[in-house]
Amino acid sequence: MGETGPIAAMIAASAATYVWRGAGAALAQRIGVGGAAFEWFSCVAYAMLAALIARLILLPGGMLSEVPLIDRVGATVFGLVLFFAFRRQIFIGTIGGLAAFVALAHLRAETWL
Amino acid sequence: MSRPIPSSAPPEPPLRPFPSxxxxxxxxxxxxxxxxxxxxxxxxxxxxxxxxxxxxxxxxxxxxxxxxxxxxxxxxxxxxxxxxxxxxxxxxxxxxxxxxxxxxxxxxxxxxxxxxxxxxxxxxxxxxxxxxxxxxxxxxxxxxxxxxxxxxxxxxxxxxxxxxxxxxxxxxxxxxxxxxxxxxxxxxxxPVYFLMVFAGVRERGGIIAVLLGAGAGPLLHLLSPEWGVPATGVIGGTLAFLLDRKVLGRG
Structure with a gap:
């Protein structure tokens, strides 16, 4: 039995991903805005997205997992502080967090940290 | 819970419809x-x-x-x-x-x-x-x-x-x-961009859901790398829904 080809892998991932979206479109047709079901799905979406983002920062895979936890969390907290200090501007929080993260990575690469 | 607005920076200009x-x-x-x-x-x-x-x-x-x-x-x-x-x-x-x-x-x-x-x-x-x-x-x-x-x-x-x-x-x-x-x-x-987007959520049910999801997501991910995040969404979202609607009420 041969290995799965790259096209077969893509078909499997595409179909498995679309199933959720298609089911969502079908359910949305039956659900009214403001009803209990709509509110429940909204809460689930928020919780799931927050869980994913927290996971990507605290327990990342790949390259980010090689960065010390304290750097990932420290840069993120720095960005959040800027975000709330500057009237919740997403751009400022994002760029601030990113700058802190890159600065920490650079300092570690130069063995200053 | 009214329609959630994830991004809510105050200085945004008023949003108007397009001509067509x-x-x-x-x-x-x-x-x-x-x-x-x-x-x-x-x-x-x-x-x-x-x-x-x-x-x-x-x-x-x-x-x-x-x-x-x-x-x-x-x-x-x-x-x-x-x-x-x-x-x-x-x-x-x-x-x-x-x-x-x-x-x-x-x-x-x-x-x-x-x-x-x-x-x-x-x-x-x-x-x-x-x-x-x-x-x-x-x-x-x-x-x-x-x-x-x-x-x-x-x-x-x-x-x-x-x-x-x-x-x-x-x-x-x-x-x-x-x-x-x-x-x-x-x-x-x-991740840092989307964190800011969801840190800006202002509506009560959404805030509770984001906090519960962010807190429990990594823990459940440790238990199940494949299904920890979806499970967190269902559990945390349901808790947030119940808290917002049944416990805290319309106040």
Missing amino acids: PARAFVGGLWDGVGLPAAVLFASAAGFGSIARETGYPAALAVLSIVTVWGMPGQIAMVELFAIGASMLPIAIAAAGANARFLPMTVSLFPLLKGGVKPWAWAYLLAHFVSINTWVALTRRGPSLPLDQRAPYFAGFSLLCMAAGAVGTAIGFALAGVLPRTLTLGLVYLS
């Missing part, structure tokens, strides 16, 4: 330019370099941006491809990694009702749902007439997809060439 559905499409394209496209580009560049390391072909990596359109699932796909997994485990892993698209589509698409006729088109538009496009339509959709929402959503989504396709190709081409610090920054941009 065609202009709404162009307006969507324009709204994608900037941070949304940059974030897509950066995380896609990270994906392109992972694809190259795993031996996944460049053309298919770019195509998977359009056909899968869900980054955690795409990363699971190339990683499992690299170890010679068969189609079923790849499908299961991608399903777990991208399960968020069900509640996201359900909570987003009521906005399109009445503007998308026949509803069969919604099954095509549902393919565009992603964090970026969900945030954009949640924010802009309510200010638009029904017939402008789907064109706006399509324009915004296509711009993001294009940025993702270009990012994947460039990430693939430059894998191992870019300085490590820069590559790390590209990979970190997407």
Whole structure:
């Protein structure tokens, strides 16, 4: 039995991903805005997205997992502080967090940290 | 819980409708330019370099941006491809990694009702749902007439997809060439951006859901790397729903 080809892998991932979206479109047709079901799905979406983002920062895979936890969390907290200090501007929080993260990575690469 | 607004920076100009559905499409394209496209580009560049390391072909990596359109699932796909997994485990892993698209589509698409006729088109538009496009339509959709929402959503989504396709190709081409610090920054941009988006949620049920999800997500991920995040969504979302609606009430 041969290995799965790259096209077969893509078909499997595409179909498995679309199933959720298609089911969502079908359910949305039956659900009214403001009803209990709509509110429940909204809460689930928020919780799931927050869980994913927290996971990507605290327990990342790949390259980010090689960065010390304290750097990932420290840069993120720095960005959040800027975000709330500057009237919740997403751009400022994002760029601030990113700058802190890159600065920490650079300092570690130069063995200053 | 009224319609949640994830992004709520006070200095935003008032949002007005476009003159026509065609202009709404162009307006969507324009709204994608900037941070949304940059974030897509950066995380896609990270994906392109992972694809190259795993031996996944460049053309298919770019195509998977359009056909899968869900980054955690795409990363699971190339990683499992690299170890010679068969189609079923790849499908299961991608399903777990991208399960968020069900509640996201359900909570987003009521906005399109009445503007998308026949509803069969919604099954095509549902393919565009992603964090970026969900945030954009949640924010802009309510200010638009029904017939402008789907064109706006399509324009915004296509711009993001294009940025993702270009990012994947460039990430693939430059894998191992870019300085490590820069590559790390590209990979970190997407989580930190979406963290700010969800830190800006102002409506009570959404805030409770975000806090519960962020707190429990990593813990449940340790228990089950594939289904921890979806399970957190269902458990944390249900708790937030009950707290918001039944315990705290309408106060």
